[in-house]
Amino acid sequence: LVSPEAIEQIRHGQVSITHGWLPPDLTKSLKKDAQFLFQQGHFRPDGLTNTALSKNRQGFSAAADRQTFRGGAGWNDNEGNLEARQEFAKRMRELRLQLARGLDRPTLATERTVKHEMTFNWYEPGAKLGRHLDEHHEETKGLKGWMLPTRRSVTWLVYLNDGWLDSEGGALRTFPRETKSTHPVGSHNGNLQVGWLNKNEPVFLDAFRPSGGSALYKLNDNSSSGTKILSVADFDVPRQPIDFSAFLEKQHRTSFEQISTARLDPRFAATSNKNDNTQIAKLAKSSSQETVLQQQNDGHHLDIVPAAGTLVLFDSVTLPHLVRDVTGTRQRIAATGWFHEDSCFSLEEV
Numbered sequence: 001l002v003s004p005e006a007i008e009q010i011r012h013g014q015v016s017i018t019h020g021w022l023p024p025d026l027t028k029s030l031k032k033d034a035q036f037l038f039q040q041g042h043f044r045p046d047g048l049t050n051t052a053l054s055k056n057r058q059g060f061s062a063a064a065d066r067q068t069f070r071g072g073a074g075w076n077d078n079e080g081n082l083e084a085r086q087e088f089a090k091r092m093r094e095l096r097l098q099l100a101r102g103l104d105r106p107t108l109a110t111e112r113t114v115k116h117e118m119t120f121n122w123y124e125p126g127a128k129l130g131r132h133l134d135e136h137h138e139e140t141k142g143l144k145g146w147m148l149p150t151r152r153s154v155t156w157l158v159y160l161n162d163g164w165l166d167s168e169g170g171a172l173r174t175f176p177r178e179t180k181s182t183h184p185v186g187s188h189n190g191n192l193q194v195g196w197l198n199k200n201e202p203v204f205l206d207a208f209r210p211s212g213g214s215a216l217y218k219l220n221d222n223s224s225s226g227t228k229i230l231s232v233a234d235f236d237v238p239r240q241p242i243d244f245s246a247f248l249e250k251q252h253r254t255s256f257e258q259i260s261t262a263r264l265d266p267r268f269a270a271t272s273n274k275n276d277n278t279q280i281a282k283l284a285k286s287s288s289q290e291t292v293l294q295q296q297n298d299g300h301h302l303d304i305v306p307a308a309g310t311l312v313l314f315d316s317v318t319l320p321h322l323v324r325d326v327t328g329t330r331q332r333i334a335a336t337g338w339f340h341e342d343s344c345f346s347l348e349e350v
């Protein structure tokens with residue numbers, strides 16, 4: 001269902017984009033279904049909405065925030081077009097099994113009652129979504145950490161908007177590294193990635209050191225196996241906002257970049273893309289899909305037009321992203337979800 005190149009991109013921290021991935025008929029029936037379910041009142045705002053995160057915490061507004069279909073009628077409830085949703089679920093299952101093998105993430109293949117997430121999302125004109133990551137290291141979640149048996153591993157998006165134009169806004173802005181990662185991203189031996197060293201070397205956090213503390217480490221060069229500890233001494237991960245560079249040996253501090261920081265994560269700081277005045281360089285040469293690569297204050301990023309049938313895949317732990325304002329007059333609708341891997345440890349199973 002996706003090419004070996006697509007899998008390599010996800011594995012190395014890049015974004016995989018496949019235009020025309022979902023057959024037009026199914027795309028149409030899913031969009032109709034989402035519209036029906038929306039009319040029936042089955043969409044809800046979620047924790048990541050912009051107004052919930054803004055300084056004045058005014059609460060949700062339909063005109064400004066993204067809404068999600070997951071509660072109310074579930075994906076498998078006999079309301080709306082169950083047949084279309086099941087056909088889609090079957091396709092996503094096949095994709096998941098392919099990714100489990102291709103990415104060497106075997107527990108992506110297993111199923112539990114609640115494990116993989118499948119939703120519709122909905123943006124009214126004017127709505128957007130702040131910069132965020134879809135999954136974080138459990139040790140950085142404070143009291144909420146280590147509770148669940150599984151975690152988000154691969155994020156998928158399938159857009160449902162017929163003939164969506166660049167000028168309608170709502171682009172998915174992703175922030176991949178400028179060059180592909182030196183090693184597989186996301187996790188190593190169950191330890192999630194929290195940063196980068198020298199631009200594209202993944203840095204992982206081991207929270208189960210024999211000392212009882214945590215350590216930051218990277219993988220040795222491809223030629224040799226093994227790991228290299230980067231922190232001065234084992235440490236206890238503090239409460240948010242966390243600055244991991246404080247625990248690194250001095251020589252690593254300047255080349256370390258934390259993936260989720262107070263400045264970049266809307267959970268800690270309201271984000272804005274207003275100061276976005278730099279030049280756009282068109283990347284897509286032959287394609288009419290406006291995939292745009294742009295350099296601005298925020299750094300290197302890739303914008304994806306949410307056009308019908310396009311499949312987007314990326315690692316849930318390492319790739320920050322946001323949704324730009326919908327500037328057109330119609331709603332932006334997508335099917336979206338997360339394939340989960342088993343967590344290396346959870347309180348539930350102790």
Ligand SMILES: O=C(O)CCC(=O)C(=O)O
Pocket residue numbers: 121129134157172321322323334336
């Ligand atoms: O709607 C999109 O394109 C992205 C949604 C997203 O990032 C999320 O639901 O976490």
Ligand SMILES: [Fe+2]
Pocket residue numbers: 132133134321
């Ligand atoms: Fe997301």
